[in-house]
Amino acid sequence: MKAIVFIDLFQSLLMFIAAFSVIVVAAIHADGLGDIWHEAECGGRIDFLNFDPDPTTRHTWWALIIGGTVTN
Structure with a gap:
């Protein structure tokens, strides 16, 4: 059960970081x-x-x- 919770947390963090990085890169390119x-x-x-x-x-x-x- 600990492994499942850890992997779910890791996956959620990766999705958040990916979405946030897309927003940051778009904002940089668009001023x-x-x-x-x-x-x-x-x-x-x-x-x-x-x-x-x-x-x-x-x-x-x-x-x-x-x-x-x-x-x-």
């Missing part, structure tokens, strides 16, 4: 997180309150809530 956020806004990628009922639209509020509930 900061603000530039990344601005580019995402200009590209129409930042839309938190999309209540479109169209099932073919990706990442709407309804799809995330219903899909997350079914998945859970």
Whole structure:
């Protein structure tokens, strides 16, 4: 049991470090997180309150809530 907990902890740390390093490298190349956020806004990628009922639209509020509930 100790080995399983240790390996799970190690794997979690590796995933966190990998995600954090991707963010840091992207921020360095883009001259900061603000530039990344601005580019995402200009590209129409930042839309938190999309209540479109169209099932073919990706990442709407309804799809995330219903899909997350079914998945859970």
